[in-house]
Amino acid sequence: MPSPEWTAPAADGPVDAAVDLPGSKSLTNRFLVLAARGGGVSRLRSPLRSRDTLLMAGALRALGTGVEDVDGEDWLVTPADMVGDVDIDCGLAGTVMRFVPPLAAMARGSVRFDGDPHARTRPMGPALEALRTLGVAVDDGGRGVLPFTVAGVGSVRGGEVTLDASASSQFVSALLLSGAHYDEGVTIRHRGGPVPSQPHIDMTVEALRDAGADLDDSVPDTWRVEPGPLNPLDVQVEPDLSNAAPFLAAALVTGGRVRIPGWPQHTTQAGDEIRDILDEMGAEVRLARDGLTVSAVDGFSGVDLDLHDASELTPVIAALAALADGPSRIRGVAHIRGHETDRIAALARELGALGARVTETEDGLHITPRPLSPATFHTYGDHRMVMAGAVLGLAVPGLVVEDPDTVAKTLPTFVELWSGLLGHDGARERTA
Numbered sequence: 001m002p003s004p005e006w007t008a009p010a011a012d013g014p015v016d017a018a019v020d021l022p023g024s025k026s027l028t029n030r031f032l033v034l035a036a037r038g039g040g041v042s043r044l045r046s047p048l049r050s051r052d053t054l055l056m057a058g059a060l061r062a063l064g065t066g067v068e069d070v071d072g073e074d075w076l077v078t079p080a081d082m083v084g085d086v087d088i089d090c091g092l093a094g095t096v097m098r099f100v101p102p103l104a105a106m107a108r109g110s111v112r113f114d115g116d117p118h119a120r121t122r123p124m125g126p127a128l129e130a131l132r133t134l135g136v137a138v139d140d141g142g143r144g145v146l147p148f149t150v151a152g153v154g155s156v157r158g159g160e161v162t163l164d165a166s167a168s169s170q171f172v173s174a175l176l177l178s179g180a181h182y183d184e185g186v187t188i189r190h191r192g193g194p195v196p197s198q199p200h201i202d203m204t205v206e207a208l209r210d211a212g213a214d215l216d217d218s219v220p221d222t223w224r225v226e227p228g229p230l231n232p233l234d235v236q237v238e239p240d241l242s243n244a245a246p247f248l249a250a251a252l253v254t255g256g257r258v259r260i261p262g263w264p265q266h267t268t269q270a271g272d273e274i275r276d277i278l279d280e281m282g283a284e285v286r287l288a289r290d291g292l293t294v295s296a297v298d299g300f301s302g303v304d305l306d307l308h309d310a311s312e313l314t315p316v317i318a319a320l321a322a323l324a325d326g327p328s329r330i331r332g333v334a335h336i337r338g339h340e341t342d343r344i345a346a347l348a349r350e351l352g353a354l355g356a357r358v359t360e361t362e363d364g365l366h367i368t369p370r371p372l373s374p375a376t377f378h379t380y381g382d383h384r385m386v387m388a389g390a391v392l393g394l395a396v397p398g399l400v401v402e403d404p405d406t407v408a409k410t411l412p413t414f415v416e417l418w419s420g421l422l423g424h425d426g427a428r429e430r431t432a
């Protein structure tokens with residue numbers, strides 16, 4: 001059921017706020033998967049609790065892993081032998097539909113995967129074919145998408161596999177996260193167009209090495225994980241830097257200043273690229289011990305950006321581009337047509353409906369700002385479209401964001417945080 005519409009609040013002056021953001025989806029879901037097969041009980045400190053991470057925790061629990069709330073904030077994860085004859089709901093989470101099958105392949109019995117209607121269109125084929133090559137029986141009815149069944153026999157042979165990961169870096173991350181538990185480990189070779197979202201693969205590699213894995217990524221497009229046990233984790237989850245993007249964008253749109261406490265000095269999160277992007281648009285960007293502060297200087301310019309590595313940022317950057325002082329070009333993100341929705345088409349349609357001049361290219365968007373008028377901003381079950389709509393609403397009074405609760409995929413408290421940023425009461429602005 002779609003949630004009520006939300007009239008996104010327009011800014012009545014420059015914002016000046018600090019926003020405490022919950023943990024990273026990508027880190028939380030990697031830590032959960034690693035902890036499920038670690039050599040003892042793991043503690044995840046301040047993990048993200050959102051639809052995608054609760055679905056991941058639910059998937060692990062279904063497979064027999066203990067995931068327990070402790071001290072109101074943390075998760076204790078207790079590994080156990082994986083059980084089969086279970087159903088896994090992937091929702092619309094790429095991390096669940098890609099990371100869990102290689103893990104579930106070690107269960108004893110069938111593990112059935114399905115998800116939201118749109119999840120059944122997200123690319124899975126190369127990931128399922130790779131599992132077959134590594135010795136796992138997978139029944140997808142020949143479709144290469146959800147729903148499918150993995151027939152676990154308690155262990156996986158592993159070995160060498162060549163796959164095309166140009167549709168999603170998650171195909172590589174998924175095999176790496178479970179590969180150390182396969183009899184022969186795993187060697188993955190990518191053949192095809194460039195793999196997107198390299199920072200997300202770096203995140204997988206770093207998380208695995210921190211857990212004690214012996215991993216070689218020294219040859220381009222090739223990764224090798226040796227078989228061996230992984231250590232239990234005790235990890236603090238960083239704030240989600242991609243979810244910081246709309247809040248930082250608000251500083252530019254309103255001519256104000258926004259600080260995100262806890263911004264890591266070192267991170268593998270792709271969202272860290274927002275610092276360079278906003279700097280290029282003309283913002284003052286300062287990373288210090290008290291966090292990241294972005295301040296508007298004097299308007300903000302359009303940009304020519306290749307977002308292949310940080311494609312999660314596209315919807316918010318496209319929204320900013322529609323409000324910038326000049327035209328922008330976003331390139332290198334053909335694969336986001338396979339994200340929560342076809343993001344290139346959705347952004348072209350919705351920005352165009354507000355009055356921006358937008359050309360959709362095969363791998364991105366050309367956006368020329370023009371005066372915008374309020375309309376309903378459709379969100380297609382995509383959390384980042386809600387965030388983009390909120391950024392636009394700052395400058396377009398009366399803009400209505402459809403189905404704002406879809407933002408719960410990664411940030412259930414978005415509307416409240418947004419209202420806090422503007423000094424408003426979130427509940428007041430909802431319409432039934």
Ligand SMILES: O=C(O)C1=C[C@@H](OP(=O)(O)O)[C@@H](O)[C@H](O)C1
Nearest residue numbers: 026167168169170196197200312
């Ligand atoms: O591994 C991950 O946590 C992710 C990898 C990226 O996927 P793609 O490579 O499919 O873009 C990213 O866009 C997604 O939001 C999260």
Ligand SMILES: C=C(OP(=O)(O)O)C(=O)O
Nearest residue numbers: 092093094095312339340
């Ligand atoms: C592409 C995204 O998510 P997923 O992990 O479902 O691929 C995203 O969060 O922007």
